[in-house]
Amino acid sequence: MHTLMMNVNGSDVHVEIYPDETLAEVLRDRLGLIGTKVACGEGECGACTVLIDGVAVTSCITPAMKAHGRRVVTIEGLTEDTELHVIQQAFVDATASQCGYCTPGFIMATKALLDANPNPTRDEIMHGISGNLCRCTGYYQIVDAVALAAKRLAEEERS
């Protein structure tokens, strides 16, 4: 067993893990953070996207020990108290989710995108979320949601 120490959603955690455990397994099975979804399990669909030190990673193929000493943010970490994050609310308002299985991954990819590029073009949005797959929506509403989130975050910044 190895001791994994990381900060998850603002809290320091120490957890004993097997060396071959993935970050998705540790987050879901050991820490109970089941908002992070696992679909393909092969790094292809983006459902398991979380942030490590602000960078979007596919946690299903990321060895958990890669997060040692680092700051991890999951979908649960975006919500403040009971308030949805601006990006989450934009996905609701743009009806950008149907079954919703891909949604946490898209939202975390959007967070990384907008932190790096607060005013993306539609092409930049499509590129930014190109690592995430959705079987339901056709992507138009998702791109609308990201654009809406960018607009609202810019308005918040100005006020």
Ligand code: FES
């Ligand atoms: S579940 Fe991780 S990329 Fe698909």
Ligand code: FES
């Ligand atoms: S909303 Fe169902 S997979 Fe995206």
